[in-house]
Amino acid sequence: MLIVQKFGGSSVADAEKVFRVAGIIADTYCEGHDVVVVLSAQGDTTDYLLEKAAEVNPSPSKRELDILLSTGEQVSISLMAMALEKMGLPVVSLTGWQIGLRTNSTYGNARIKRISLERLRQELDKRRIILVAGFQGINKYDDITTLGRGGSDTTAVAIAAALHADKCQIFSDVDGIYTADPRKVTGARKLEEITYDEMLELASLGAQVLHNRSVELAKRYGVDLEVLSSYVRAPGTKVKEVVKQVEEMKISGIAKDNDVARITIIGVPDEPGVAFKVFRALAKAKINVDIILQSKGTNHTTDISFTVAEGDMETARKILQDYKEVIGFSSLSVDKNVSKISIVGAGMIRSSGIAAMMFEALYDCKINIHMISTSEIKVSVIIDENYSDMAVQAIHNKFFGN
Ligand code: ASP
Ligand code: MG
Numbered sequence: 001m002l003i004v005q006k007f008g009g010s011s012v013a014d015a016e017k018v019f020r021v022a023g024i025i026a027d028t029y030c031e032g033h034d035v036v037v038v039l040s041a042q043g044d045t046t047d048y049l050l051e052k053a054a055e056v057n058p059s060p061s062k063r064e065l066d067i068l069l070s071t072g073e074q075v076s077i078s079l080m081a082m083a084l085e086k087m088g089l090p091v092v093s094l095t096g097w098q099i100g101l102r103t104n105s106t107y108g109n110a111r112i113k114r115i116s117l118e119r120l121r122q123e124l125d126k127r128r129i130i131l132v133a134g135f136q137g138i139n140k141y142d143d144i145t146t147l148g149r150g151g152s153d154t155t156a157v158a159i160a161a162a163l164h165a166d167k168c169q170i171f172s173d174v175d176g177i178y179t180a181d182p183r184k185v186t187g188a189r190k191l192e193e194i195t196y197d198e199m200l201e202l203a204s205l206g207a208q209v210l211h212n213r214s215v216e217l218a219k220r221y222g223v224d225l226e227v228l229s230s231y232v233r234a235p236g237t238k239v240k241e242v243v244k245q246v247e248e249m250k251i252s253g254i255a256k257d258n259d260v261a262r263i264t265i266i267g268v269p270d271e272p273g274v275a276f277k278v279f280r281a282l283a284k285a286k287i288n289v290d291i292i293l294q295s296k297g298t299n300h301t302t303d304i305s306f307t308v309a310e311g312d313m314e315t316a317r318k319i320l321q322d323y324k325e326v327i328g329f330s331s332l333s334v335d336k337n338v339s340k341i342s343i344v345g346a347g348m349i350r351s352s353g354i355a356a357m358m359f360e361a362l363y364d365c366k367i368n369i370h371m372i373s374t375s376e377i378k379v380s381v382i383i384d385e386n387y388s389d390m391a392v393q394a395i396h397n398k399f400f401g402n
Contacts, residue, residue, distance in 0.1 A: 041072025
């Protein structure tokens with residue numbers, strides 16, 4: 001088999017951990033597999049490099065920043081190569097440009113365009129273990145680019161897709177995907193499997209296990225993806241197109257996002273074009289709006305509520321105040337103290353009453369719901385932030401028992 005393995009920064013943070021990971025790589029290789037390994041920068045290296053940059057220039061050009069940030073991964077692959085050499089294994093470490101990983105020109109958040117397979121194939125033919133620096137590539141100017149924070153996952157999936165690898169394993173300090181954050185929710189369980197779509201929802205809802213784009217790529221190319229621990233040798237969670245239906249599992253996971261602010265515009269004229277004016281103004285300022293709710297007010301007016309990231313709240317408020325005359329509303333209220341709680345499950349399409357179960361769990365704790373939004377595989381509610389932990393636990397108990 002051809003296996004792509006990716007190890008996160010904490011898994012290669014020091015010499016001891018480097019050798020532990022080298023052990024996993026060596027075992028895979030010695031079982032007779034072809035192995036391509038993608039590594040992240042050691043520990044907090046990327047943050048440290050960002051601090052270094054800020055000491056010299058608080059607003060460096062993105063091009064120069066990428067040259068700096070890409071060095072972290074290079075340290076990891078060379079050290080890992082030395083560890084494997086010491087164990088007597090044939091190994092070669094390669095940077096993004098050495099494997100011809102081409103990206104667009106968006107420094108700091110580049111997208112992968114293609115990978116030329118020549119060098120990778122040559123090295124695999126020589127039966128070498130290949131270590132690739134994650135998170136980096138080169139653009140059409142032959143400049144180094146980086147893929148955005150957490151981007152090494154995407155490097156791994158892209159290589160797996162390009163080489164038609166049999167599987168892509170993402171190792172880190174968590175041993176899989178859980179029904180809820182296991183550090184905070186009692187009874188949170190590890191999932192055996194999850195669909196790409198569920199994983200995408202959970203990732204964008206704040207479950208920081210996988211880089212979002214890596215899941216998108218895996219879905220597009222049907223990459224056999226698994227999330228597992230670098231410390232415990234046990235199966236992790238498989239991410240795939242369809243999963244076998246576990247009867248008692250009505251949903252796959254619960255996510256909480258505290259980085260939410262609610263804005264309500266009160267007394268908007270009830271006429272065509274108002275929502276357009278409001279949201280065009282916000283879009284122009286590149287403010288992402290999430291849940292939107294419009295409800296009938298009194299006397300030919302309506303109220304419009306919507307949520308944005310907390311960091312965008314003040315800008316959004318200012319913009320709307322500036323447009324007060326144009327839109328013609330009577331007042332504005334904002335609230336940072338809210339959270340979005342979501343349940344995600346591909347099975348929702350087939351079963352009914354899932355949303356009601358969630359609402360019942362909230363009712364049992366007398367938690368008031370401010371807004372509700374649904375999609376085919378997700379139900380989200382906006383509630384007071386103070387109750388967010390309690391809400392997640394109650395919903396978890398309702399769906400998974402306590
Ligand atoms: N080292 C980069 C980061 O910290 C990329 C990664 O770890 O995936 O964001
Ligand atoms: Mg990561």
